[in-house]
Amino acid sequence: MPELPEVETVCRGMAGVLEGRRIARVELRRPDLRRPIPADLPARLTGARVTHVDRRAKYGLVHTDRGDVAILHLGMSGRIRLDPDGDEKHDHVLIVTDDGHRLAFNDPRRFGSLDIAREDALEAHPLFAHLGPEPLGNGFNAATLAAALKDRRSPIKAALLDQTVVAGLGNIYVCEALHQAGISPTRLAGSLTRPRIDKLVRAIRDVLARAIASGGSSLRDYAQVNGELGYFQHQWRVYGREGAPCPVCATPVRRMVQAGRSTFYCPVCQKA
DNA sequence: ATGTCCACCTGCTGGC
DNA sequence: TGCCAGCAGGTGGACA
The missing domain is CATH 1.10.8.50 (Helicase, Ruva Protein; domain 3)
Incomplete structure (x- = not known):
């Protein structure tokens, strides 16, 4: 699914249910995708309010009022299921908002990833430090x-x-x-x-x-x-x-x- | 330093 | 019907 337009679309969909809401619960069904998921990620997100959701390259970014940013990559086969009708195979992570919406990160091949970083260190984050310009931005001409x-x-x-x-x-x-x-x-x-x-x-x-x-x-x-x-x-x-x-x-x-x-x-x- | 290849995974399709 | 080979939207580390 995911090149830039798909990630952008997924981010807009996530923004609709996450922005302004508190995260009530984060459930990791496995400790890793492509890489280990930081063990403290659920604790850092739980109770935080999502300020906004945006995108850098093929990464979805969920910003919280605690100065943390969850960094989501969908790999080859990742997708976000909104308010899923029950569990599906490969639903690896579940996020529940305070108003009851649920987001399931489903990724059969597990080439995706989920990380968390400090907002003020995002630019220098190893994932972003070497990225070129956004093709739809002013830096690309x-x-x-x-x-x-x-x-x-x-x-x-x-x-x-x-x-x-x-x-x-x-x-x-x-x-x-x-x-x-x-x-x-x-x-x-x-x-x-x-x-x-x-x-x-x-x-x-x-x-x-x-x-x-x-x-x-x-x-x-x-x-x-x-x-x-x-x-x-x-x-x-x-x-x-x-x-x-x-x-x-x-x-x-x-x-x-x-x-x-x-x-x-x-x-x-x-x-x- | 560059450029190319492969591994990482699971699922699906098409040919036999 | 079953089995197997080949292919799939990405990335980064190993190699030449």
Whole structure:
């Protein structure tokens, strides 16, 4: 589920039930996900009031009035189930609010994580210290991307997955953005000309914004927080569409493997 | 210092 | 129907 738009959508859903509420109970059903969950996390959250929920890269951040921030990562298969109808397999963490809402963190593959840090130490936290700019923020533009890609000898596909270059893109939206920008995934990152970097920045922003918008449009019924994927996937132009016609030129979409991960692309629209 | 590969897990799908 | 191989939205540490 989770690249930046999905995490953003989940955070908005969590904000709706958590902001302004006190956390009444935190239940850890296992001591670890990808990493150990800090043993003092339940005590630090219980009784605290949630001031706000936001996002950095693919991390959801739950801020409390005690100066703590719970840091949530959904990994590959994580989702938040709001007011679940009973327990489900892989509901690893349960958070209950003072007004009775329940949030279950469900993650079959357990590549996700749950941490807690002090608010004032967040920037320096090892998880965040090396992250690149937010792709939808002011710190991300043609100048900063050009600087980050300069001299890089890896394919642009791999460079965009590097969270130190830009924070929050994953396999799906990198494929989609490269298609929209008409750039071949094998193109060496450092060889992109400025006009094409310009186009790439606009494509990245546009793809992410559209994905968030379509997630947000059905947020009222908490479909995202409840975990079902299928909302932006119908708008994917290349991802997961091997053999299907490119929506621009009708050439069959191809799949290749780069750095062990599938890349979907149009061989005509993305020549160089 | 860079770039690439693999491990970490479970579940699902498609081919035999 | 069952079994097995292959694949899946991420990340960071081990290697060249």
